[in-house]
Amino acid sequence: xxxxxxxxxxxxxxxxxxxxxxxxxxxxxxxxxxxxxxxxxxxxxxxxxxxxxxxxxxxxxxxxxxxxxxxxxxxxxxxxxxxxxxxxxxxxxxxxxxxxxxxxxxxxxxxxxxxxxxxxxxxxxxxxxxxxxxxxxxxxxxxxxxxxxxxxxxxxxxxxxxxxxxxxxxxxxxxxxxxxxxxxxxxxxxxxxxxxxxxxxxxxxxxxxxxxxxxxxxxxxxxxxxxxxxxxxxxxxxxxxxxxxxxxxxxxxxxxxxxxxxxxxxxxxxxxxxxxxxxxxxxxxxxxxxxxxxxxxxxxxxxxxxxxxxxxxxxxxxxxxxxxxxxxxxxxxxxxxxxxxxxxxxxxxxxxxxxxxxxxxxxxxxxxxxxxxxxxxxxxxxxxxxxxxxxxxxxxxxxxxxxxxxxxxxxxxxxxxxxxxxxxxxxxxxxxxxxxxxxxxxxxxxxxxxxxxxxxxxxxxxxxxxxxxxxxxxxxxxxxxxxxxxxxxxxxxxxxxxxxxxxxxxxxxxxxxxxxxxxxxxxxxxxxxxxxxxxxxxxxxxxxxxxxxxxxxxxxxxxxxxxxxxxxxxxxxxxxxxxxxxxx
Numbered sequence: 415x416x417x418x419x420x421x422x423x424x425x426x427x428x429x430x431x432x433x434x435x436x437x438x439x440x441x442x443x444x445x446x447x448x449x450x451x452x453x454x455x456x457x458x459x460x461x462x463x464x465x466x467x468x469x470x471x472x473x474x475x476x477x478x479x480x481x482x483x484x485x486x487x488x489x490x491x492x493x494x495x496x497x498x499x500x501x502x503x504x505x506x507x508x509x510x511x512x513x514x515x516x517x518x519x520x521x522x523x524x525x526x527x528x529x530x531x532x533x534x535x536x537x538x539x540x541x542x543x544x545x546x547x548x549x550x551x552x553x554x555x556x557x558x559x560x561x562x563x564x565x566x567x568x569x570x571x572x573x574x575x576x577x578x579x580x581x582x583x584x585x586x587x588x589x590x591x592x593x594x595x596x597x598x599x600x601x602x603x604x605x606x607x608x609x610x611x612x613x614x615x616x617x618x619x620x621x622x623x624x625x626x627x628x629x630x631x632x633x634x635x636x637x638x639x640x641x642x643x644x645x646x647x648x649x650x651x652x653x654x655x656x657x658x659x660x661x662x663x664x665x666x667x668x669x670x671x672x673x674x675x676x677x678x679x680x681x682x683x684x685x686x687x688x689x690x691x692x693x694x695x696x697x698x699x700x701x702x703x704x705x706x707x708x709x710x711x712x713x714x715x716x717x718x719x720x721x722x723x724x725x726x727x728x729x730x731x732x733x734x735x736x737x738x739x740x741x742x743x744x745x746x747x748x749x750x751x752x753x754x755x756x757x758x759x760x761x762x763x764x765x766x767x768x769x770x771x772x773x774x775x776x777x778x779x780x781x782x783x784x785x786x787x788x789x790x791x792x793x794x795x796x797x798x799x800x801x802x803x804x805x806x807x808x809x810x811x812x813x814x815x816x817x818x819x820x821x822x823x824x825x826x827x828x829x830x831x832x833x834x835x836x837x838x839x840x841x842x843x844x845x846x847x848x849x850x851x852x853x854x855x856x857x858x859x860x861x862x863x864x865x866x867x868x869x870x871x872x873x874x875x876x877x878x879x880x881x882x883x884x885x886x887x888x889x890x891x892x893x894x895x896x897x898x899x900x901x902x903x904x905x906x907x908x909x910x911x912x913x914x915x916x917x918x919x920x921x922x923x924x925x926x927x928x929x930x931x932x933x934x935x936x937x938x939x940x941x942x943x944x945x946x947x948x949x950x951x952x953x954x955x956x957x958x959x960x961x962x963x964x965x966x967x968x969x970x971x972x973x974x975x976x977x978x979x980x981x982x983x984x985x986x987x988x989x990x991x992x993x994x995x996x997x998x
Contacts (some may be wrong), residue, residue, distance in 0.1 A: 427463040431598030436470030439694040443482035445716040460755035460772025486718035489678035493520035503542035508760035512737035517582035519549035524918040526562030536625025539770035546580035558969035560874035561845035566599035636666025650678040783850035801986040806860030809949040816966040843970040851972040862944025864905035869919030903939040911939035
């Protein structure tokens, strides 16, 4: 800040000059005292400079309304919205979100540092305040092939940039536990480190805390949440498109521990952001659950700001950024207007801020590179045994079941069967045309015919495809290569619907409104091939290749048992004693 700017703000605060903007007569949500207070809110140079009795060059009468801090999404992967940061900004600002903490590890797994540069550059011109955590695990584990590898040395040039806050979710817990040198180098890059403590026991949390990890967004029970809070971690209550943990975790929130609780979306689809909302949905849900409205708002504002050291965000108070929402109703968190830096960003649910030119994405395009592939490559031999390890879907959850079941076999190979629910799934390496193909069997996805395929496959984002027959699976793979990434639905060899995501195979360069329309067409085609209507098959499929979430997953190197942290064969040998896994 320049001296002249500081003097001007002091003059306005001291009433020697008029404020740029004054909000009059609104009830102020005070997140420090957890009360409602009164007074004019004076704004100058994008910063709140006073609360009291002020005059402004522009004055807004907010009688009957409430003024609350702009919301902060504490952990989000923008790529999961399938639009660029600029377009994402236009989607979430109408929902009262003025700041997000993003981890661009999705695009980093595809395009490395070029992906990070693209996200930083595109975010610069967005009205939304986009803060970045540097990806800690690219790839997430050594058991898969991603498009890039990022070491501590690769990340150093990004440390210290204004929008970079620290190190993103540390998913490779074994590397932390063992004190791996490469992991230690990354942990030493920053004092602000996010965690990923899925399924970790209490002593594992001790290790995380000792390593300097401050947060966890993977809790699924109130017991897990309390154990982490007791050990000093901040817990993010997540409500995404697949991982919906909010209701279970709200059971553990009390007035005594709420200050260690934040809200996040993690991975949320564009249509869900538009129709359901971002962390504003979390706030409304918490209020309906019985949490005091001001406590719920504090969890989405001041708590997140304090966790990430954003000392000028998260409150309506002098010296804080003028990021705020005007609410018609506190109990329903009904948003009338959203302001970013004292400028109107959204009104009545519509973005009204400036629209910038698209950033150059040439460095993160043309990322789908496949080796030659035929039907033969999709065969799962089962010459002796018909018993197999099967990935069991749990709708609207990231965690899968590790099933051991009799599966249909014909001519010495597994065949998909819609009656039994067993379908073939494949993960195909798409970054360097290595020819790696992981094959497995999945149950519970519910397709009745055809195939679906996508390049959105966390975290390495290889092609993942599932189908009722090999011909449609192969057609879907070929369609993705032609699109250079995206989502496709195939039936009888024909593409019923598709969404092109040419930016790293993860994002579209089109306006979010057009992408939304295409997603609706995808939804209709899923129903046409018999996908269940109560959960999104594509969203569920995209997490089946994530080997850091229990219990059984599939990478381009094969079927992966998360419990033993190793690859296993699909077929269970007949001479082995069949023992069901613990979850099973």
